Amino acid sequence: MEKHYAVIGDPIEHSLSPGMHNAGYAALGVNAEYQRFHVKPGQLAEAVEGLCALGYSGWNVTLPHKEHIIPLLDSLTPEAKRAGAVNTVKIHEGKRIGHNTDGAGFIRSVEGYLNGFKGKNAVLLGGGGAAKGIALALVEQGMNIHILNRTREKGIELVELIKHWGGTATSGEFAPGDWLTDVDLLVQTTSVGLHDEPFPFSIKGIFSQTLVVDIIVNPKETSLLKEAKKQGCRVLNGLDMLLYQGTLAWEFWLGGQAPVEEMRQALKKQLLQRMFYKG
Ligand SMILES: NC(=O)c1ccc[n+]([C@@H]2O[C@H](COP(=O)([O-])OP(=O)(O)OC[C@H]3O[C@@H](n4cnc5c(N)ncnc54)[C@H](OP(=O)(O)O)[C@@H]3O)[C@@H](O)[C@H]2O)c1
Incomplete structure (x- = not known):
């Protein structure tokens, strides 16, 4: 069965995470897809309910939701507790677990x-x-x-x-x-x-x-x-920090080892395309 992951934030158009994670799934033949969703501050609770109802297995959280999402979760890992912020959520046996891979x-x-x-x-x-x-x-x-x-x-x-x-x-x-x-x-x-x-x-x-x-x-x-x-x-x-917070989120969700090199290349490719389009 296909698994679904996402990143939520406001703004979100700039996020390089979908390209990075989807390249990783393709490299290892994982049956999953990763999307980005624009979630405004007033819509966070509804968005979390929606992701759960739609059967998402997990999602990343970026600005401005990293702290506000905490009361909407069932438990936090020690990393998330210490940082007082969540950048990764996993649904495990129906429970929402908040984690932090930034540090x-x-x-x-x-x-x-x-x-x-x-x-x-x-x-x-x-x-x-x-x-x-x-x-x-x-x-x-x-x-x-x-x-x-x-x-x-x-x-x-x-x-x-x-x-x-x-x-x-x-x-x-x-x-x-x-x-x-x-x-x-x-x-x-x-x-x-x-x-x-x-x-x-x-x-x-x-x-x-x-x-x-x-x-x-x-x-x-x-x-x-x-x-x-x-x-x-x-x-x-900051490229490697972005890469490794992503590979650690991958490993938290799926276990095993994320395909680091393929995910790094996907990040670089997207950045090059952006520079090209900017110019
Ligand atoms: N590579 C990665 O994976 C990664 C991950 C997260 C963030 N980032 C980058 O990190 C940066 C900060 O993100 P954040 O989440 O920490 O944002 P944030 O919580 O909004 O904090 C912004 C920080 O920048 C300071 N600042 C803003 N404008 C300034 C200015 N003109 N002069 C001096 N200080 C100024 C703020 O100081 P005050 O307290 O005085 O306002 C505050 O310390 C962003 O550029 C983001 O793209 C990269």
């Missing part, structure tokens, strides 16, 4: 570049939903976290949450500072750069061994990554 997807994307996490320093630029998931996953790996968010209070709130889960964290001004010379991993999680605009401040003088990650997927290389390269740093964009 683990980020860890998987960077682990090959870092020689371990424990006791090292991570600086996060931003304090929104993505920063929260990444920060809690890095804390679980034993990293010390320094949060720099434009709205200082949100950065402080995230520090409190990290401490609540037993981690070590501080916050500071959204600006260059002493942290530049004492950072192993710099993660840019704000939406600045989505439209190729320059980053609000320079990272000149950053420790050249730092791995600099900008979780933006498109453009491929933001102005922050360009500057980091000039400083001699290794750089990574």
Whole structure:
């Protein structure tokens, strides 16, 4: 019997997940299909009932529903509980289980570049939903976290949450500072750069061994990554984070191992097509 999966969000047209998951099903001959649905904030409860009534086996959840969906679910995995957000739902024996693969997807994307996490320093630029998931996953790996968010209070709130889960964290001004010379991993999680605009401040003088990650997927290389390269740093964009949150969701739903390379190629193909059409 064909299985049905989807991603829900608002907006949703830009989502690369259907192409990525459907390519994975085709590669392994899995009898399933993955769709995208535009679900506005006031329609979330109805949409969840509808997906269940239609026999969906699971779905991904993106902005702005990752927190609001929680009361509509039967249980949460420890990852979803810790993040306070759900990006993956599985229907198991009629129950709705909320899970979160964003943090683990980020860890998987960077682990090959870092020689371990424990006791090292991570600086996060931003304090929104993505920063929260990444920060809690890095804390679980034993990293010390320094949060720099434009709205200082949100950065402080995230520090409190990290401490609540037993981690070590501080916050500071959204600006260059002493942290530049004492950072192993710099993660840019704000939406600045989505439209190729320059980053609000320079990272000149950053420790050249730092791995600099900008979780933006498109453009491929933001102005922050360009500057980091000039400083001699290794750089990574958000493609692998997107890929691994998807492969982990796949494995949560279907078991086994997701076809990572086929799913990566499907993401790249869609991005190339978009660049072509934009031009
Ligand atoms: N690669 C992936 O798989 C992946 C996954 C999730 C998200 N993302 C990307 O991550 C980015 C953030 O997503 P999110 O879910 O965290 O969004 P969000 O919850 O809305 O948070 C947005 C963050 O950006 C900051 N910000 C926005 N405009 C700014 C500006 N002009 N100057 C400084 N800071 C600014 C906000 O700071 P304030 O608190 O001061 O407003 C906040 O920290 C998006 O670009 C998204 O595409 C990538």
